[in-house]
Amino acid sequence: MKGTLYVVATPIGNLGDITLRAIEVLKRVDLIACEDTRHTKILLSHYGIKKTLTSYFEHNKQKKAEYILELLKKGKNIALVSDAGTPGISDPGYRVIRDVIDNEIEVISIPGANAAIAALAVSGMPTDRFMFEGFLPNKTTARKKKLLELADIKKTIICYESPHRILASLQDIKDVLGSAELAIAREITKKFEEIKRGSAEELLSYFKQHKVRGEFVIIINPKKAVIRK
Numbered sequence: 001m002k003g004t005l006y007v008v009a010t011p012i013g014n015l016g017d018i019t020l021r022a023i024e025v026l027k028r029v030d031l032i033a034c035e036d037t038r039h040t041k042i043l044l045s046h047y048g049i050k051k052t053l054t055s056y057f058e059h060n061k062q063k064k065a066e067y068i069l070e071l072l073k074k075g076k077n078i079a080l081v082s083d084a085g086t087p088g089i090s091d092p093g094y095r096v097i098r099d100v101i102d103n104e105i106e107v108i109s110i111p112g113a114n115a116a117i118a119a120l121a122v123s124g125m126p127t128d129r130f131m132f133e134g135f136l137p138n139k140t141t142a143r144k145k146k147l148l149e150l151a152d153i154k155k156t157i158i159c160y161e162s163p164h165r166i167l168a169s170l171q172d173i174k175d176v177l178g179s180a181e182l183a184i185a186r187e188i189t190k191k192f193e194e195i196k197r198g199s200a201e202e203l204l205s206y207f208k209q210h211k212v213r214g215e216f217v218i219i220i221n222p223k224k225a226v227i228r229k
């Protein structure tokens with residue numbers, strides 16, 4: 001009999017944000033596939049879980065997917081976790097999950113933390129319809145082009161952003177979407193958690209005056225945007 005792949009959400013900062021079921025599954029499986037073994041070991045040791053780990057990341061994901069598949073075919077049960085949040089959402093879990101599905105092996109979701117949904121829920125932006133955009137393009141020209149496309153969508157947009165690009169992205173949002181309403185959630189569930197709401201201009205000015213550190217989610221309500229083409 002084939003094994004099962006459990007797609008297990010882990011905390012996005014605060015180690016308390018994990019479900020009882022996730023802990024039970026992590027204890028029960030034969031192997032845990034993770035991005036960075038050092039990172040996952042911190043979580044496991046917090047919960048007293050001793051388990052064999054194997055790492056998958058952007059550059060070995062094809063090879064590692066084959067390895068995971070072989071074990072599942074032999075009847076092993078495997079948990080897939082990422083460094084933070086829900087595997088497959090803007091991290092390399094997708095390839096493994098797809099390959100497992102294509103081989104008609106059972107995939108079970110163990111839901112939990114996700115930065116996009118956590119940020120959206122406290123953003124104060126409309127939540128009835130929204131679009132997850134993941135990371136915006138790295139370069140200004142491509143980013144502005146993408147923002148112009150997004151402006152037409154008229155739904156709340158959720159983007160992930162790194163500390164290195166947050167100022168440049170805010171500048172482009174200001175240039176392209178003018179007065180769009182924004183919320184920026186930084187370091188959700190962590191010590192320096194904050195949520196700032198305002199226009200791109202206001203948020204740009206705020207983050208220029210403070211050290212830009214940590215992880216960011218940008219929520220954009222393009223409805224009030226005055227688009228500048």
Ligand code: SAM
Nearest residue numbers: 012085086089090114115160161187188215216
């Ligand atoms: N799989 C993860 C999830 O379910 O949210 C996302 C992984 S993606 C590689 C990492 C990005 O998620 C970060 O660059 C940041 O934009 C966002 N993120 C993750 N943790 C966060 C946190 N605690 N606060 C704010 N943003 C966070």
